[in-house]
């Protein structure tokens with residue numbers, strides 16, 4: 001049995017990780033400040049004898065004896081990370097320093113949830129880990145993109161200078177149950193709009209592309225990365241290479257919900273990347289042949305079911 005700290009454990013991805021690692025027989029400490037996460041995501045775990053919940057902000061140091069740390073704390077939706085940009089960059093940078101300091105003191109292995117956003121609006125397509133990115137350092141998205149880039153630097157420096165055992169994953173767009181219905185990301189927006197019969201908000205012309213993975217595939221890749229061979233630090237892309245436009249996504253959601261919603265077109269947000277698709281050869285090689293298993297339609301059906309229940313029981 002390992003003792004595992006998950007920062008941001010009450011959020012969308014963190015809550016799935018808490019559940020999976022508990023089910024595998026570990027002791028899990030979930031740390032969160034509830035900025036975008038919610039106790040509801042983890043309330044079914046509260047009675048588990050090996051689950052603990054701590055209200056704490058990662059910009060402040062935290063002391064605990066653990067074997068592993070999954071550093072997931074950070075708002076991930078553009079609406080939320082732009083709400084208080086200074087707090088967002090503090091969360092990534094000071095959060096990384098505090099968690100790396102903890103890992104160094106107690107000899108824990110630590111995994112960083114980095115992001116495809118480190119590639120910015122990519123001039124190389126699809127994106128391999130060797131691509132350094134095309135990021136605006138002073139734009140609306142910079143607090144997130146540059147915060148995550150700085151966190152990657154800190155992880156590598158603690159590894160090189162202090163021999164901290166680190167793992168870095170670059171997560172591409174992920175969706176699934178426990179997403180916050182108000183968090184402004186495209187999958188939750190489209191599904192909630194379709195279920196409520198409201199207009200589906202397409203930003204720009206809807207021709208921009210993304211590659212979405214279902215949360216179970218991400219959790220599998222994340223845990224495999226934590227358990228990967230000593231000395232393999234990453235960064236490694238974890239995402240689904242199947243790429244589609246936002247218009248295609250809207251059409252899929254409308255079909256699967258039998259919705260009468262209409263499409264409306266709104267301005268494209270500043271610095272919105274035009275395209276994004278991971279190359280996952282490194283993950284396949286280093287993570288025992290890991291690759292996404294859940295097809296978009298299957299994942300969307302599960303996510304629609306989740307939001308349907310949530311909206312009816314509100």
Ligand code: NAD
Pocket residue numbers: 007008009010011012013014031032033034035036037038056057058059071072073074075076077091095113114115116170171172173174175180
């Ligand atoms: P989320 O917003 O649902 O979860 C983030 C969690 O972190 C929330 O519970 C929030 O309350 C908590 N948090 C935020 N700031 C904190 C702070 N200062 N101290 C303590 N807790 C704090 O987002 P998510 O989609 O679950 O993302 C989890 C991680 O994965 C994030 O680091 C994100 O950058 C990364 N990521 C996610 C995606 C995606 O598509 N979901 C893509 C790339 C990277």
Ligand code: UDP
Pocket residue numbers: 077078173184185186187189190201202203204206208210246268269272273
């Ligand atoms: N988007 C959209 N309508 C929405 C929300 C988002 O068309 O209601 C677009 C957004 O402009 C972007 C894509 O969907 O091109 C993905 O947005 P999201 O915020 O989910 O993730 P990110 O931009 O961080 O990849």
